Every structure is written in structure tokens, then in C-alpha cells.
Amino acid sequence: MMEEDAICAATTNIRDEGIDLTQISLRPISLDDVDDVMAWTTDEKVARYCTWEPYTSKEEGINFIQNIASKSLWFRAICLNDRVIGCIDLSSCEGQGRNRHKSAELGYALGTRYWGKGIATHAVKQVVKAAFTEFPHLERLQALVFLENVASQRVLHKAGFQREGVFRKYEFIKGKSRDMVCYSFLSDDCPN
Template identity: 80%
Template sequence: MEGATICSTTDSIEEGFDLTQISLRPISLDDLDDLMLWTTDEKVARYCTWEPYTSKEDGINFIQNIAGKSLWFRAICLNNRAIGCIDFFSCEGQRRNRHKSVELGYALASIYWGKGIATHAVKQVIKVAFSEFPHLERLQALVDVENVASQKVLEKAGFQREGVLRKYVVIKGKSRDMVMFSVLSNDPLS
């Protein structure tokens, strides 16, 4: 979805709101209505591998089948309401006995973009990745070159930009250039 310093409680997002109201917890079918608010949003799905959901069955499938395939998956919650998700999963192409790297992914309801929530969640996940999975050496993230906001989230959270992978993946039928970011278990983080 860290060894990083979690944002302080004075990091106010908007009047009357601070980052202490953000938590990460397992997702459940009780979150279906909240999940549908952001998974049906074309702005959220734009850089994701999935198309906007069109039915509650899509959401149920996501909660019951897709989320469970991640190594670690949590809902990003505001006052315990799921406003997004964050996970990390085994990097493709690795031998089964060499899981030293995992890949981070996240999505957040567009009404919460630009408020520091994604950065806060990513910082929490860096801490989780390297403390709960001590064998990990690398947490990486691939971001579409056009998704500048997500690149900024990762940089603010302590990830280092490694470079552009040209025509690296096909998403929704189109070859996409991706920016590779990483943070290592021994990287100094603020």
C-alpha cells in the first residue's frame, strides 16, 4: 500500500480534520457501499488496471477474491469509513523462494486527493512492510508517467525515483511508460 515517520497530528488537511482520523484496517463486505463510491469513479480508475465498477457484484468480487490475493491489503479509512485501499503484493517474475521485494499499490476516492491522506497511508505501509516482513529488502511502486500526483505522494513518503520504464505495461489496451520508485529497508527515511 515503512520505517518512515508518520505525519504528525498537526498536519491538518482541512479545518477540523487531521491525519489521526486516518487508519488502515482489513476490508470487509461491510465496506461495500463505501468501496462503490470510489471504484465507480472514472478519475480513480484512470491509472488503475481496472475499469470503473458498474455493479455491486464487482465490489463483492473485489472484496472476496481480489483483495485476498495480495500479500497485505488494507482499506484506507476516514473515521472507519473506507475511502480507498492500499496493498503490497509479490513482484511478478521472482522465484517463489526469493521474495525480497514487494510492489505497492493504492487507490483513493478522488474527493480526498491532495489532502495528504495517500502520503500518510504510504508512510504507514513502509513501516508495516519492513517490520512485519523483516525478510523484505525492497518496496517498489510503478506509476504511470502521466500520474504526477501519485509520483509526488511516493517522493513525499520517502521513495526514490529510479527511472522510466518505456512501454513497460499494457493497461486497458495501451502500452504505458511507467516510473519506477523504491524504498529499501536500509534507506534513511524522514
């Protein structure tokens, strides 16, 4: 079996096997995680729906951990058995030219090997609980998703977010104006 076939077989086995969501955790990221981070930040399929291009060097991974992640209001690595397979964060909406200090924007990325397994939905639900507990002033979480990213829209819907609508040509990303779908989750939406 050629190396490429072995990689495909391993990926298929991961896709076919169920993942125990109790093995999924959210934790702070560290420089020790850089190799795991590189596994999904170099993937064109992951970067397709993100604002960044696929990473091409370990230095970019280090910069992500040291500088980019630290600028979030709240940032966690999504881990399977303590291996980083993605990330999830909350960013303040206040710095976006609007006085929205009671709002935060949710963002996440997950390695393609783990798509379609309920991991992203599980992580988003955990973040919703954490957000309104750790930041009691928050009234609104929102997520902006590329219109063509239907899978991410399903994640948000399953996590209890409400679709608010499409913002046409809302953001200029990767050289073109992109339509974005806005989803929100309000503190009032949390079950008591």
C-alpha cells in the same frame, strides 16, 4: 439548489476543509464496506490511474473484497473515521517471472474527494513501517506509476521513495502500452 449543485457544494467543502490525519487508519476490509468501496471504485477519475475499469455493479465490489483484495500479500482499507475511502496493498514480486522474494510492490487508490490532502502520503508512510516490521525478509518496496500520474509520483517522493527511472512501454494496460515510473524504498532507507 439542484441536487447536482448540492453534491458539488459538499465536495467543495470537503476539499476546502483540512483533514485531521489522526482520523486516518488502515484496517482489514470486509463485506460490510461494500457501499463505501463502490463510492470510489465507480469513479472514472480514480480508475484512470489503475489497472481496472470503473466498477458498474455491486457484484464487482463484492468480488473485489472477497477475491481480489485477498490475493495481496498485505491489503488494508484506507479509512477516515472508519469509513473506507481507498485501499493500499503490497503484492509479492516473486510471481512476476523474477526471483524477487525479498521485494514487494506497493499499490493504492483513493477516492477523488480526498486527493491533495496528504492522506495517500500518510498511508504510504504507515505501510512502509508495517512492511519492514511484519515482513522482516523484505529488502525492497517498489511502486510503478503511470508516467502521467504526477500526483502519485509526488506522494511517493514525500513518503521517502526514490525515483529509479522510466520504463518505456512497460505494461499493456487498458488497450495500450504504458510508460511507467519506478520508485523504490529499501529497508536500508528506514531511519533507525
